Amino acid sequence: MTVRNIPVTILGRLSRSALTVPMMFSFESVDQNGKALCLGETVILPEEINPCISVLRHYDILVIALHNHWLFNNLVM
Template sequence: MGNINIEDIIGESKKSSLCKRFAKILGAEVLESRRDLCVVTFNRDLDVEILGRRTRSPLVLGALFSFENMDKCGKTLNLGETVILQEEINPFISILRENHIKVTALHNHWLFENPRLFYIHFESIDEPLDFARKVAEALKVLKC
């Protein structure tokens, strides 16, 4: 049986706690939390139809956020993606940009959906809780 490294256990516990705090700020649930990665998610509460059929799929309504690769200054690679309504795009992007978060993609995923949906991707190198607070500010412009 291998030796248990107490530093690994303490580090894992701190990372898990940090991931939970990250999720709480974003109003999300922890999807995955391990030493080198934190992924959190929530689904938007939107009434959407694709091909005339109502959908509640996380493939359509999901938002995902993650952080990983903490450096010695406590900064991480932070990533985000969320479904966004057309009329929410400009105010959402404005807040992200004011907070020095790079918008890296804006595109559709589906055809024949109602209402029209887009998906926005964004990234930064920042302290993970600071990133979460900045994104949470932008999320306030979303309808649901």
Template sequence: MSTCQQLANIIGGEVITAAPVCVVQRLRRINASILGRRTRSPLALPFALSFENNRNGRTLNLGETVILQKEINPFISALRKRRITVTAVHNHWLFEEPRLMYMHWENVGNPFVFARNSFEAAKEVGIL
């Protein structure tokens, strides 16, 4: 089994691409609409992680998820407790229901620890 598939398995997701960067994703279960149309688009409902190795063996680890407003502060706290840096909270869409926000987080280090910590933080606050 590839390293990228092992990382996808941690979050119960799938490999989106394995090269040149490993990207894994699963969709959040949010009943959402944009412009009055129901959406299940991975652009609207992602929980996604990417892992990019460099020459010294440390990996740049990035995360992004769709998040409801009431979930933002608990998820930030759960990530910070795991020493993961939250870098952004913003919107992507207009005219969506419910209000969908997006959070980004990052670190440099072991990709398996990052994937497990990201998943555990999401489970802790009930977003996965």
């Protein structure tokens, strides 16, 4: 896995918020079969979304939601 330092700016201001960290995941509510409720946040580029979901599905991880936190975003690298 590669972790990148993507400089996140919101409305032109650099953000160091925990909401814009490269990734954060929680694993909770493990049942008797060893299956867990897993939640995650990640900073991901638009062109990476479908490949990322494909990998998750390949490993039988059920993706039930995907959403964007920021409206009117623009990537400048």
